[in-house]
Amino acid sequence: MTEVITQTPPILTGAPSDKERKYDRQLRLWAASGQAALESSHILLVNSGTGTVGIETLKNLVLPGIGKFTIADDAIVRDSDLGVNFFLDEDGLGKSRAQHCTELLVELNPEVQGDWFPKNGEPLSLPDVLGNEGPYTAVLYALPVHPRCELLLQEYCNQNKTPLIAVHSTGFYADFKITFPGPFPVVETHPDVTATTDLRLLSPWDELIDFARGMTKDIDSLDNHEHGHLPFVVILLHYLDVWKATHNSAYPSTYAEKVAFRKMVSEAARTDNPEGGEENFDEAVAAVLKTVSPPSLPGDVKEVFAYEHDSPIRSSFWIIADAVKEFYEKHGCLPLPGGLPDMKAQSSVYIQLQNIYKRKARRDAAEVFESVRRASGGDAIDPAEVDLFCKNAAFVKLINPKNNDPERLLEVADEELANDEMAKEGIMPPSLFPIYLALRATAYTPSVETSFPEDILKDMMTLVPQLGDQEPYAHERYEQAAQEVIRGASGELHNVSAVMGGMVAQEMIKIITKQYIPINNTCIFDGIGSRCQVLRL
């Protein structure tokens, strides 16, 4: 099969294309690879209720340039829609809400396609939209819905391995839940740059040792300029050697030893120069506690290594993960990421040191690549993917959903009730679980306008029987949540749905681009206290 790849011809000046200019502020977050993933995605929104939160989400996905969206919604635009949904106007009154929203959304970005169902006022056939119009990259639906509709969506997403997101916004309260179709690994988690420094000062390799020793063998006879430009990595390697010579060849390991070592480095700085000190030694002193430590395996990576697969079908992620695990077991450390933070040094010295780290990283990645190639299914894997994994090895993350565990809700309820015991003392903010439960209890009720708080509270207690045993304070918080949901009368507040639409869109972007870390798996927003809580349910 031949694929025609259309590419913008490289411009000699390096100036950006029109598209790069338009998307500049987001390309700085997820790069061309993330953008390409967005552009080939197709999102389905099954809309219901007052219909705003899903449309606000789509707005935030159309703007950055998803490929296509489809709206399934059989509602007709009413006067009340115009007071809550910005992507409707008077011209749409009495017409299909799905069509009218689609038309006003595609205006936002000519590169995005939009479609809607039903086309001619016939009843909405969800099986047709699911079966004939996909495949979908992700499916979003707004609550309340009929349970039968939810079941159809769950079945589709389960079969097609599609992430499913349910969102519910009413009055000042809202929540959403992501159902991942299986384990969801992320390589490009974008940790804070300051967290990624990995200098291997306690396990230097020959090339690094030789370089450092070459620079420091006559450290005391260096002139002030040379001494003041030794890279801090070289300074630390030198004084670690000095330390070992007086400590039975052992590195400083306890906190007290590291503080003593830091003092040793600090005292080695020259102060008889015009500046009265040396910046590079200041940098070395500041780096001791963070960088003088043996390599360790972060918990998230342990989880990846320990993951047991239910099925033999495995993606490139898992083949590479196995190879990295093999590397780790053999060498006692992960492949070197290869980055070197900026530090005071002569340009050429810094570049040489940077290349020493880069070369080691390339050798490590090549070793991982060799074992990837030996694995079954590994021969098709792109070396660039192996490089990317190795570079991010310490920060890979596995979202491991445990779907459909009926006991989970009760477990969380116990945890959150216990949490509120402490919240009462003012140690921590109160749990948002009451809001979750009140929303959940009304997730299938088309309108709560005629309900009473007692009805909702009763449904909440059916879901979580422990509620009945609570003392009045805790009980009251659940009752208040029920009252607040009744007050919303199944209508959305635009601001709350705008916040929610932003949060759901962020999560969907993370899922589509496989960059940054999505929630696992439920997020509750309290528009009264202005805060969120994430729970795994």
Next chain:
Amino acid sequence: MSDVTMAEATSAYTPESTRVDETKRWTYVDNIRTNPGPFSDPIAGTQEAIEQFDKIKVLGAGGLGCEILKNLAMSKFRDIHVIDMDTIDVSNLNRQFLFRKDDVGKFKAEVAAAFVMRRVKGVDITPHNCRIQDFDAEFYKQFQFVICGLDSIEARRWINAMLVSIAEEGEDADSLIPMIDGGTEGFKGQARVIVPTITSCIECQLDMHAPRAAVPLCTIASIPRQPEHCIEWAHVIAWDQEKPFPQLDKDDPEHITWLYQKALSRAQEFKIEGVTYSLTQGVVKNIIPAIASTNAIISGACCNEAFKLATSAAPPLGIEDNYMMYSGNDSIYTYTFKHEKKPDCPVCGQLSRPLQVNPRMTLQDLVDSLAVRPEAQLKKPSIRAESKTLYMQFPPSLEEQTRANLDKTLLDLGLEDGQNVVVTDPAYPLEFNFSLQFKKEV
């Protein structure tokens, strides 16, 4: 300013639609406004509260303007002003959703106001295509709230100082104009509510926005190691030496291309990798990544606070918790807390703020350090001690007279430990009081 065109626009405009039943239209908002909930203020839902709401006049400003205007209009605010001096750039289109490709080059405030008035019949939005600093206290006093999505710390500090001074000089509660401030960077952002003189203000919170550490000039000039160092060299050294164009325009691709090529050849000379056009632009313009979804979250949170303040339908941020931090990089995390008012805040506090100094530093060092210290961040400071002028940036004659002081140390100038100094800066309409704290000699 385009007052003439605005007047025309207003006269030609039908305030409410004839096709929509306005009562039905606002069903959901009015539900919340008229039915108090378990957390509402007792005034919520009363006739008084309803009438008060309808008279509210609110001001929005800055890069979150599109979202803020949409949200305010959809919250049934009817009288909105918007200030934005910027014109639309193609790089705004990925998030500022009221603008289209054809609008590039037009004033943001004008295009945004016209769009929202077209979409939401009955709302009146007055655009001002200028800087917030172009208005005086009289202008700001007409509003009940100010919502800012400004992209510069300087503009935030200016409007904060303005609103605090209105509150200090005012006699009744009407002079307390809450400021709701939002800002974003990538997947992160913050929303906060400031009640001038009552709660912690932007200046109290200044250290939460510490400026990025500057790269030392000697690194840029002689020992570059990073692509950014090469770009800074092209920007601050090569440009001045060669003056390829009369004035650097950071939005002109030709100028950026010149800097990029200069930086690239310097990088090649030092064997440094990673200079790209995009990085050049990012460093020179100090570009902060921005996406639609984060702007939606933060603007929604800000307007939700405005709605709560205006309706009493639920307790707003302010007196207790006043600050919400949002982070979406790793799962979702919010931290909502009370930022305490600082008694030594130069804007809303009574005490002067301590400034740690070395008595042997020169006045020039002190002046330079004021720009980078997180608690000051003043770029063009003039300084005077109780009875004598130490250094004045303006006017030129005074600058010349006081310039000789710059080379003197604080001790030479006769300054003492604990001495109060007053600093002014043309960017802010106020005086900053600092007290010098001499560092002990080691």
